[in-house]
Amino acid sequence: MDKPQIITHLEKGMNHTLYDCKWIPRSARFVTLGSHPRGTGAINVFEINQRELQLVKECETPTSFKCGTFAASSLQARNLATGDFKGKLSVWDLENMKSTFDVDAHSEIINAIDGVGGLGIGEGAPELVTGSRDGAVKVWDVRQKDAPVACMVPEEGEGKRDCWSVAFGDAYNSEERCVCAGYDNGDVKMFDLRTMSLKWETNVKNGVCCVEFDRKDIPKNKLVVSSLEGKFKVFDVRTQHPKSGFASLSENAHKSTVWLARHLPQNRDLFMTTGGSGSLSLWKYEYPPKRVKEEDGVSKGVIGSLQYLQNSTISTQPVCGLDWSPDKLGLCVTVAFDQALRVLIVTKLNRV
């Protein structure tokens, strides 16, 4: 029985909708973001005690929150960056629940946010990236208040697509950095921030609910793209072939929308996907014997395989938020549309 087990350790029902949850780094606390029934936003901070969850702080804001991240904040400050329903990007000091940075980043809801350069993850400047329904993907530096440092918007006249997900990657030195964005029509685009160019794009047929690199702070290695209709793809983004791009594999899971894919911070080859039916699946990527093959003098990536490690159905509603603890192996927090948050423990991850 060396198989990992997904154990729901703590559960708590809330009186409002929860959209996202994040561990506060270097602590046993996490923060949830959501929306009160009357359309106001909610930030709650919880702390784990032995057998219960304790609400530490709570705050109601004018607009509902959709997403948040700590990834662009220093370990000392641990400020939470949030994106809300009206397109505002804010950075919060959770100690006194005041925002330190506010910008109207987008004209519509910010669907996704990601950060890099903070928490000791990724070289270079701390930056945030936001993706919104207005079709734009914008990169922000909190030291520059009024304007994004990079902006990827659709061309005039071209129909704009709803951007559902964004992710940073490839930040292994201070110059390199790339952003990957997924859209509602199944487009996945990878932008190189150093050269400000579109590096790669593909279409996965169904709306892209989540994109995530296995690690942000290494030369880009793997990318997981999850989509509607119960499918997700894993791309080996190490080797790009001039014609066929990145090698990939496709996997069916959850029999419903795959809402999220989240890599274990302690092991880049393990990740959890969450489904629209309240299920969680744990996967392990296994590398092929040789990751690169030569084809007509051009190297081409070779994809490995996925191992289905474990699953657990924790809810009847979609699980829309999941975050692994960066400090404790196997500890994660999830939120679902059943207005409940759960602290899970996945055992035996170090033995996989």
Place this chain on the structure above:
Amino acid sequence: MAAALFNGTSNSNDITIDMLDYQYIDNCSNIKELEKILRALRSGKDGYYPHLISHCEDKVRGMNPTSKALRKLNPITRTKDLPTDEAEVITNGIGEWKNEIHSNASDNQVNGCNLPPVRQTTTLKGTKSTVTNPSSKSQRIRSYDYKAWDKFDADKECENAEKQTQETPRTTATSKMSDKVDATGLSEYEMLVRATSEKDKGNEAFKSADFEEALTYYSRSISLSRTAASINNRALAYIRLQRWKEAESDCNDVLQLEPDNLKARLRRATARKELLKYIEAKNDLSFVLDKEPHNTRASKILEEVEQNLSKKSSGDASQSTSTGRKMMIAEVSSDEEETDPPTENHCEIKEQDVPDTLESEVAPISATVNGDGTEIVSKDDKVGSGNPETTFAAEEPHVEQPPPEMPQSVLKIKNSGKELFLSGQYGDAAQLYTKALNTLQACADKSPDLDHSCNIALLYNNRAACHLKVGDDKACIADCNEVLILKGMDTKALIRRAYAFEHMEKYQQAYLDFRSAQTVDWSIKQAQDGANRVASHLRDIHGPNWKSVLTGDRMIVTQHQKTSNSNQSAETKPSAQKQSKPDVTKPTIKPNNVPKQEIKKEKPNKSKRPQKSKAVPKQKATSKATGSKEKSSSPTEADREKKKEEIRRNLFDTLKNNGNTEVKKGNYEKAVECYTKSMDICPDEIASYTNRALCYLKLNKPVSAIEDCTEAIKRDPRNIKAMFRRAQANKNLKKYKQALDDLNKVLKLEPENKSAHAELMVVRKLMNNINNEDFIIKPSSSTKSPMKSKDAAKKEKKKRKIIIEDAESDEEVVNMSANNGKEDKVKTTSIKPDIISNGVADKHEVQSKFKDTKPTVELEEKVKEQVQTTEVIEKKIEQSEPNLKLKDPEEIKPTLDNPVVTSAKDDDILPQEEIKSPVQPSEDTKPSTQPQDPLSPTNTPTNHIFMNNTAPFVSPYEFGNAWNAVQPKHAVGTYKMILDRVPVEKIPELVTNKTTDHMIVTFAKIARYHLIAGVKEEIDRAYGILSSLSLAQRFNMAAMFLSKPDKKHVSAAIDDLEAALDTGSFTKSDVENLRVTYML
């Protein structure tokens, strides 16, 4: 018909109710259909049958354990649902973690200050910040859309397509990542956390085989926090990358931190072994074995180290270095052992693999002997990586369930053996199995009515698996043979034996075993893979006709049960056998002591192939030989014509192999016999002729050799070997013209052939000399002078390697002989002549003798002669006492203002040359009279040919040959003579891309000689030499690899140049530039 059609579709698509049946499910072998049945059962449409569902699940699981149909959604598991102890563990774990993190949370109030600047793209905002979002896919024009096709401009599209392909994406460059992490502003705890995460990244990269990347991460981790684990891991990464020095120093660091770290010890031993520090490696290994006596890897390395050590101590410096070279390559796969034990065996193979030995003799033409060797090795490497875990991992579960009648006591031992096996302690497992076997045997003796043979076979089989894992191929084969005797065709045993054979590079046997396993059970994938793999090896070795080598053996596969009497026939045969293709001689073949072997074999062996190998020290080679012989014998029963042909071929091969072995051993007469017989059998095989010609050459029968060569050339007018040998023979007969003709032909066919070039030079030289010299000098070395006795021939092989090596090994020999003093005179001289006479072509000329005197006698004479001369020299050396201490040329640095030292340095070169000189039978050299002037031609007889010739070199070949021929490698005087024949401006052209660090150093030394003269031209030439060398190809590369002492030499030369600024016609900045180009 409609019904039939309907039935057909319903069969493939639908699940009918009669399929929901135990029997149907049991018999169904279509996994897709089974999955459908399972789905139908689960749907509950036709009723709910829990037991049938689980039965079907089991069946699916048996066929495809990862089938998606087996995925079941698990309900939520809560902590409180768990058994209390597990729940406790989880709750407490979280509690502890919380406390820990709480205590660490307080200390992080430092501010990270040096953030990189804000991205500069702000200015681009509004204008260029829009990355175009082209529609995801270019619209494909539909076939019916004629209007669109009208607009379609094919040329333009082609251009576009080209443009796109030109924009090849940049592959990620890990090199850009810095090796250090900026740790400013981090608290100690943070640093530790960062270090751990970097180490994790390193581990991940290591797992995906990105060793370079892993190295970077480990270095980053170490830069944050020097933990033993990170350093240890980095050491392993270094080992994988074959950077032994770094690996060793890392291990040293680890051991400083944790003196008892066995892993580090083992890794250091591995690195040290590669660095040829055998004694230290041995110490490390014995330490490990002290603590963990059953560490198989440690004992394995120890064995290797001891082997090398004994080789080294036998004074055979060149040999040891040559093995060192090979092991480098071997180590690639042997490293994998740590994570992947099975590949261990490949390392062993490669070590035994001395592929060039016979090759170099049989085919003197191919100067690429060592190249060949490495090629073979690299092929093995492929096997090593080619059949990684998959095949072996698949084999693991082969440990069988005990049959019911096994006695309890045995069963117990066996099970614990199995456990050990599964946990990877193969050595211990093997011991337990042995114990079990003994017990069982005792039981069987007590109660003979019970048939334990099945159990015994099982135990043997399991032990074979252990042996295979450990890499004890011989034991594995022996065990497998036992199994095969007891059980007949057991596929597992066959496959295991095949693996063992494969590891031992006995691909023929391995192939046959794989094939036999396949004939028993076609579905065994291992057998199929193995057979394919081995077949590809055989193809590489034997060419497209490799099957003909086997055909004889294959019959054995089918007839193997009846072969009990075939041993007899095999024994009667050997002399009447014939073979083909001498060039393909396998490196490990040593069939010479075959007969003995076979007699032994007779006793118990009923199984088809050799197993008695243990009996004789040279097991591997001999067992191979016996194997092939046996094989070749059995088919004699067959009467069909075709088979006869095959048998012939087999016999021929055996004979030829025998011949080759005799050649190897130096018994040329016997070899001639073998080859003559083989000729009788297959008169059309050229190989016999060329090989016999070689023997004749060795036996100093050039006329016969020429006859054979002519015979061979008649059959194959393009046979390079034959031509080359005829040239040699002609040369020995002083028919230089004919020799030249042949050599020219060879070079026409193979312009790159180095030995032919060398030979050509020698012959030309001799043609020139013939008029003005009284006694004829016969070149040696690759020309295979006929008077070479068997040990001379052996030495020659080593010699060749020395050429590849740098100065070190030569020094060792030379110094040793110098230090040995009088007591060892004979030894000294016996070494010397070999080295010298076998030295690179043209360097030495030794008396040629055409009389048919026995070579040994000749040698003795020579030795006597030399003993006398050496004695003189020995005395000489003793007089000039300091010389002996000056082994290391670096110790002395001549300076212009210190003439004393200069002269001392001159002496430094002398001893070696003096020792050499006695070999010269010469009137024209006076070895010991002019010790003060090493540069005068008369005093460096070693390079006779070059001396006499003062014409400038025309081609890089000539220059390269001359340069490489110089022995010893630090005889600067000789080098200078060569260089003197080169105009400064032609240096880059002549050096071509052969620049080496040694060359740079030598050039620097030569430059200093020039400087000593103090004359303007000389000084200018010194500068010219250095500056024009820097223009040679690959100079930068070579300069990069200069070692510290090397650099000292070079910088000393440049310092001297600087000192001579006023006389020379170059400026100070020129000198400075020089310093820069030489990377000082």
